[in-house]
Structure formats: C-alpha cells, structure tokens
Amino acid sequence: MFKQMYKEKFMRFPEGRAKALTLSYDDGVSADKRLLKLFSRYGLKGAFNLNNPLYGEGKHGTMSEAEALNAYKDCGQEIALHGDKHIFLSKVPLSEAASEILDNRNYLERTYNKIVRGMAYAYGDFNQKVKDMLAALGVIYARTTKSTHGFELPVDWLELNPTCHHTEEVFEELTEKFLSADPNAEFKKRGPLLYYVWGHSYEFDDNGNWNAIEDFAERVSNRNDIWYATGAEIYGYVKAYEGLVYSADGELVYNPSHTDLWLDVRGRTYKIGAGGTVKL
Numbered sequence: 001m002f003k004q005m006y007k008e009k010f011m012r013f014p015e016g017r018a019k020a021l022t023l024s025y026d027d028g029v030s031a032d033k034r035l036l037k038l039f040s041r042y043g044l045k046g047a048f049n050l051n052n053p054l055y056g057e058g059k060h061g062t063m064s065e066a067e068a069l070n071a072y073k074d075c076g077q078e079i080a081l082h083g084d085k086h087i088f089l090s091k092v093p094l095s096e097a098a099s100e101i102l103d104n105r106n107y108l109e110r111t112y113n114k115i116v117r118g119m120a121y122a123y124g125d126f127n128q129k130v131k132d133m134l135a136a137l138g139v140i141y142a143r144t145t146k147s148t149h150g151f152e153l154p155v156d157w158l159e160l161n162p163t164c165h166h167t168e169e170v171f172e173e174l175t176e177k178f179l180s181a182d183p184n185a186e187f188k189k190r191g192p193l194l195y196y197v198w199g200h201s202y203e204f205d206d207n208g209n210w211n212a213i214e215d216f217a218e219r220v221s222n223r224n225d226i227w228y229a230t231g232a233e234i235y236g237y238v239k240a241y242e243g244l245v246y247s248a249d250g251e252l253v254y255n256p257s258h259t260d261l262w263l264d265v266r267g268r269t270y271k272i273g274a275g276g277t278v279k280l
C-alpha cells in the first residue's frame, strides 16, 4: 500500500542534491576580473554574458579584446551570449536580430574555442519572434531581467526569469530562505530548488559594496546540499533527466544519456547511472 501511495518522482541534482545555485553577470566589464577571482575562491559557478569587443567605447570599463581573452579564457565559468552590439532585439528587423546573435556566437566560439549556447537578453528585451529565432540559432536558454523571487526551475528556457538581481532588497532574505529550505522534508512538494542570481560586476564598484557579494559567496559556499553549476550545465542536466525512460508502471527507469542522473521517489534518492536501468 505504501508504495502505491507515493508514485511521484522528483529530480535531484548530481550526487542527489536538492538545490542548485547559479549566477549570471552581464556586459564583460573589467570588474568581472575581480568577480571571477571571487567565484573561483568560493567555488561558485555562473555565466559571463559577453558582447563582441567594444574596444573601450562602452561604459563601465569595457575590456579590450586581449584583456577579455586573458580574463575569461580557462576561467572555469560559462561564457554566454549577450549580442554583438548590445541592441534591443525586438526593435530591429528579425534578420538584424539574428545577425546580432549569430555574429556574437561566432565571435565568442572562435575566440574562446568553445561551443556557446547560453544567453542573457541585452536590456532584458525580447518578444516571441525573437525567442523563436533564438531556438533556430541553437540558443539553449536566454535569461531575462524579470525576478521571480522564487526557486522554481525554468518552464520556458528561452524566457528564463532569474530569482533576483543582487541589488534587490530581498536578496539577503532570499539567500536565507534558499539555504534554510529543505525539499527533502516536504511530503509531495519535493521538487528541487534553483537559486538564480544576476547582475553587473561594475555595480559593486559603483555602489562601493563588494562586501555584499563577498558575504554572499562566503555564506553559500562549501555546502554539501548545493550543486554549484553554470546555466548550461543545469540545462544539460535537466534535459538529460527529462529524457529518462520509464516502464508503464513507472517502477523501472532507463537512463539513455551520457550523464549520471538522480531522482527521489518515496523519500529515497536513486542514482541512475549513464546508460543504466534501475528498479525503483
């Protein structure tokens, strides 16, 4: 009887963790260098959303091509799209919007010798046609600037609303809420939590508050219950999880992917190894 009552399956992140944290910083400015060091010191992961080089024309300490290459090459973080020239994608013909993204993607991929498929919308600007165009260009997710103040996983990855911006008043409160939450203690709402923070590193210079992000990093780092991952890593994991194949009664599960996957059923965590089949 017990088994019949608890059919629900809930995704767990690598090693069975119920929480993931990711960060997303825009514009490729020189203050990113300090932020990159902080990320690596505390083991944080995120995406740096870069435009094509503006060669010092931009505001907020835009880096030269050589400086940027030195900062982001081998930085251990995700490099993501932010448009060639940081334009409003919904305010130009679709062909121009497509060039804005494709030129950016080609530039970043050739410069950093990596496949670049994550993105943050410049000015948070998009519409349905832009989203459809991004899907055709192979963009896997695109972050907006609209806060959810929640920890739900994205439903529409091309309209990925973050939890909050680091300057919002609720930032500290949300951090505390995320750290103290325990999905494993819930009954049927055992879904995993994603804390998605975004901003611009120059804001820490402008506001003279690097301590805000340093305090945050110290508080959230080195925890066994959190998966520290980039947006692209989280997307890849969720898509692999969605590809799990179940028997008709839901008791046998096959993982056809190349990624080890974890899930929670009846309060027990199962690991479904890459290519493996497990009886739940």
Ligand SMILES: [Zn+2]
Pocket: 026, 027, 082, 086, 121, 122, 123
């Ligand atoms: Zn921007």
